[in-house]
Amino acid sequence: MVNIKTVARLAGVSPSTVSRVLTGKAPVNEDTRAKVMDAVLHTGYSPNALAKGLKAGTSNTIALMMPSIENPIFPLITRGVEDEARRCGYTVVLCNTDEDPIIEQAYVDKLRTRWIDGFIVASIRAGTKHIHHLHAEGFPIVLLNRYLPNDTTMDVVTVDNYEAAKGAVTYLAQTGCKNIAISLGDTTHAFYEKRYAGYCDALQDAGLPYRAELVMKENYGTDIYTQMSSLLQSKTPPDAVFATSDPKAVQVLHAVHDKGLRVPQDVSVIGFDDISIAAMLQPPLTTVAQPLYQMGAAAARRLIAQIRHKEKTGTLLPAARRVLTTQLVVRGSTKSKQQ
Amino acid sequence: MVNIKTVARLAGVSPSTVSRVLTGKAPVNEDTRAKVMDAVLHTGYSPNALAKGLKAGTSNTIALMMPSIENPIFPLITRGVEDEARRCGYTVVLCNTDEDPIIEQAYVDKLRTRWIDGFIVASIRAGTKHIHHLHAEGFPIVLLNRYLPNDTTMDVVTVDNYEAAKGAVTYLAQTGCKNIAISLGDTTHAFYEKRYAGYCDALQDAGLPYRAELVMKENYGTDIYTQMSSLLQSKTPPDAVFATSDPKAVQVLHAVHDKGLRVPQDVSVIGFDDISIAAMLQPPLTTVAQPLYQMGAAAARRLIAQIRHKEKTGTLLPAARRVLTTQLVVRGSTKSKQQ
DNA sequence: CCGTTTTATGAAATCGATTTCATAAAATAC
DNA sequence: GTATTTTATGAAATCGATTTCATAAAACGG
Numbered sequence: 218m219v220n221i222k223t224v225a226r227l228a229g230v231s232p233s234t235v236s237r238v239l240t241g242k243a244p245v246n247e248d249t250r251a252k253v254m255d256a257v258l259h260t261g262y263s264p265n266a267l268a269k270g271l272k273a274g275t276s277n278t279i280a281l282m283m284p285s286i287e288n289p290i291f292p293l294i295t296r297g298v299e300d301e302a303r304r305c306g307y308t309v310v311l312c313n314t315d316e317d318p319i320i321e322q323a324y325v326d327k328l329r330t331r332w333i334d335g336f337i338v339a340s341i342r343a344g345t346k347h348i349h350h351l352h353a354e355g356f357p358i359v360l361l362n363r364y365l366p367n368d369t370t371m372d373v374v375t376v377d378n379y380e381a382a383k384g385a386v387t388y389l390a391q392t393g394c395k396n397i398a399i400s401l402g403d404t405t406h407a408f409y410e411k412r413y414a415g416y417c418d419a420l421q422d423a424g425l426p427y428r429a430e431l432v433m434k435e436n437y438g439t440d441i442y443t444q445m446s447s448l449l450q451s452k453t454p455p456d457a458v459f460a461t462s463d464p465k466a467v468q469v470l471h472a473v474h475d476k477g478l479r480v481p482q483d484v485s486v487i488g489f490d491d492i493s494i495a496a497m498l499q500p501p502l503t504t505v506a507q508p509l510y511q512m513g514a515a516a517a518r519r520l521i522a523q524i525r526h527k528e529k530t531g532t533l534l535p536a537a538r539r540v541l542t543t544q545l546v547v548r549g550s551t552k553s554k555q556q
Numbered sequence: 557m558v559n560i561k562t563v564a565r566l567a568g569v570s571p572s573t574v575s576r577v578l579t580g581k582a583p584v585n586e587d588t589r590a591k592v593m594d595a596v597l598h599t600g601y602s603p604n605a606l607a608k609g610l611k612a613g614t615s616n617t618i619a620l621m622m623p624s625i626e627n628p629i630f631p632l633i634t635r636g637v638e639d640e641a642r643r644c645g646y647t648v649v650l651c652n653t654d655e656d657p658i659i660e661q662a663y664v665d666k667l668r669t670r671w672i673d674g675f676i677v678a679s680i681r682a683g684t685k686h687i688h689h690l691h692a693e694g695f696p697i698v699l700l701n702r703y704l705p706n707d708t709t710m711d712v713v714t715v716d717n718y719e720a721a722k723g724a725v726t727y728l729a730q731t732g733c734k735n736i737a738i739s740l741g742d743t744t745h746a747f748y749e750k751r752y753a754g755y756c757d758a759l760q761d762a763g764l765p766y767r768a769e770l771v772m773k774e775n776y777g778t779d780i781y782t783q784m785s786s787l788l789q790s791k792t793p794p795d796a797v798f799a800t801s802d803p804k805a806v807q808v809l810h811a812v813h814d815k816g817l818r819v820p821q822d823v824s825v826i827g828f829d830d831i832s833i834a835a836m837l838q839p840p841l842t843t844v845a846q847p848l849y850q851m852g853a854a855a856a857r858r859l860i861a862q863i864r865h866k867e868k869t870g871t872l873l874p875a876a877r878r879v880l881t882t883q884l885v886v887r888g889s890t891k892s893k894q895q
Numbered sequence: 896c897c898g899t900t901t902t903a904t905g906a907a908a909t910c911g912a913t914t915t916c917a918t919a920a921a922a923t924a925c
Numbered sequence: 926g927t928a929t930t931t932t933a934t935g936a937a938a939t940c941g942a943t944t945t946c947a948t949a950a951a952a953c954g955g
Binding site: 265 | 602603604605606607609610615617624625626628630631632634635638639642647648649650651652659662665666667668669671806809810813832833836837838
């Protein structure tokens with residue numbers, strides 16, 4: 218591997234001068250600059266990033282922590298992060314944690330050793346403390362999608378889950394649905410809690426009663442498919458379901474289909490996320506679209522801004538909350554609005 | 557950040573001794589070892605990976621290059637790579653290249669500068685040369701899924717695309733289908749070429765004629781949906797379609813559905829990949845399952861074996877070809893076998 | 896033309912861990 | 926008891942790039 222010394226010798230100058238030419242941080246005579254550039258091009262030299270990082274204390278690398286890339290919202294988010302990072306000259310390290318505190322801790326320990334400049338965390342949970350420690354140590358951190366409601370110390374990129382859910386349920390009511398069920402995720406996550414609140418308030422605004430038996434919960438012993446199937450056999454079955462994620466909507470669709478009922482004539486279904494399969498389903502799924510790519514890109518942009526600010530001033534920018542807008546994408550799984 | 561000097565001072569020894577205790581590469585007196593470990597635990601010291609890497613010439617980091625993580629086969633592959641890498645103490649850098657030679661070159665240039673130990677490449681194309689250069693320079697490289705048929709210099713992890721395709725088409729024939737169409741991908745990729753060959757040979761073995769008009773091609777002006785729609789209106793429409801990837805199968809299903817025909821009664825459909833959505837479709841898609849997770853894990857395992865061999869001996873192991881087995885997963889989009 | 900400021904560049908220190916080299920102390924041999 | 930080997934450890938060199946420091950040469954002011 219060719220190093221700076223080789224180039225220096227070839228150009229007949231000292232390593233310092235080569236460095237000065239390449240970083241441009243100090244004036245160099247035009248003749249010497251030409252000689253050096255010549256030697257650089259000739260050898261195909263490119264500075265060793267490890268040595269550079271060691272000296273500078275940075276690596277131009279960020280980590281992206283998520284539960285699992287298999288969760289269908291993450292590929293697009295990841296793409297957004299990676300594209301933006303690359304544009305800014307940063308490299309992305311991928312961490313699937315399975316929400317396992319041990320794996321998460323292992324990652325943090327490994328990456329903390331001074332060669333990751335910052336973290337995008339899409340897997341934070343209420344109970345864990347590693348991320349706070351990391352932040353307290355001075356690492357730039359941006360929370361993505363998942364966040365802790367009573368903690369405003371860290372940057373967050375998210376959507377307005379309350380309004381988005383409220384809008385979706387209101388839409389169902391406007392299409393004439395009276396018995397609107399919800400397929401709910403783990404409410405220890407703030408974003409699911411918000412979607413639940415939006416559901417409740419939308420019912421109230423529409424003058425519809427809240428019925429506890431219409432709330433299906435994930436990880437509740439049985440899966441959504443089973444819960445939906447039995448709900449359809451009850452005395453007052455739902456005529457609509459607001460699923461708090463698209464995969465849950467898929468299970469609902471299957472349950473409806475397997476009972477011989479039609480979507481949307483018998484049961485309307487709205488999902489949340491707009492992952493790629495939503496449009497491919499039969500019928501295509503009406504869903505609340507999150508701007509996943511933009512969320513990833515925004516998180517990367519913010520993180521890199523924090524990193525650069527820290528490099529310049531030694532401190533972090535005050536934590537900010539970036540709320541992107543969702544959009545209800547109406548497809549075939551819902552009836553049309555009544556005039 | 558606490559460094560080795562701090563620990564040394566605290567323990568009352570030299571940095572060399574601290575290093576010896578932690579690497580275990582030289583004998584240390586039991587008393588001193590205890591003192592050092594004490595200081596290490598007390599300070600929470602962990603060696604700087606950048607400095608370590610600079611000295612050792614390795615970074616315990618590998619790169620995973622793919623067209624895009626949005627392509628639904630890659631999340632699972634990525635998960636396999638990452639899990640195996642983590643188990644072996646390696647970190648994964650993610651590279652989405654969009655098959656753009658410029659982006660790919662930029663990545664290669666950036667990562668070549670001595671701090672990536674090896675590459676898993678799932679995006680190689682016949683025309684490009686960067687990867688060969690990289691390999692010629694001595695970097696360990698494992699090709700995943702995509703490969704170059706007349707190049708046996710690099711390790712490959714793949715499946716038997718020919719046999720898998722042949723098996724799928726033979727299955728369609730055995731269920732009584734007579735006019736089997738194929739929805740084909742870009743045949744400049746060897747793996748699509750092989751699937752095509754398997755289709756042709758299966759037809760022949762089943763005594764069915766090859767009909768050129770039943771070959772639908774991606775990137776052929778019109779999309780698969782349109783091609784399938786017009787094929788269904790022809791004089792002798794297909795009664796089955798072998799799609800060379802699951803997303804293509806989805807388009808076929810939509811075309812069939814929109815023509816008011818039923819799957820599998822009127823048209824059988826088989827996909828390829830078994831991505832997560834396959835089982836969620838209505839009807840659930842019969843498809844050739846690739847062991848995506850295992851392919852990723854196998855590629856990572858092989859790459860790390862190469863890296864370690866190179867570190868020990870300075871040379872690479874002779875290139876090997878690892879062929880994993882596919883499995884036809886029969887679901888609802890095909891008829892059952894005739895006795 | 897002499898003193899002062901710029902400009903350009905090499906030598907050497909630095910980042911942090913590892914490793915070779917040197918050496919003092921301890922252990923063993925005869 | 927002296928010679929030799931082994932063990933334990935510190936000092937210093939090393940990885941490669943950057944940056945401070947020092948200094949020679951050039952430019953400039955009066």
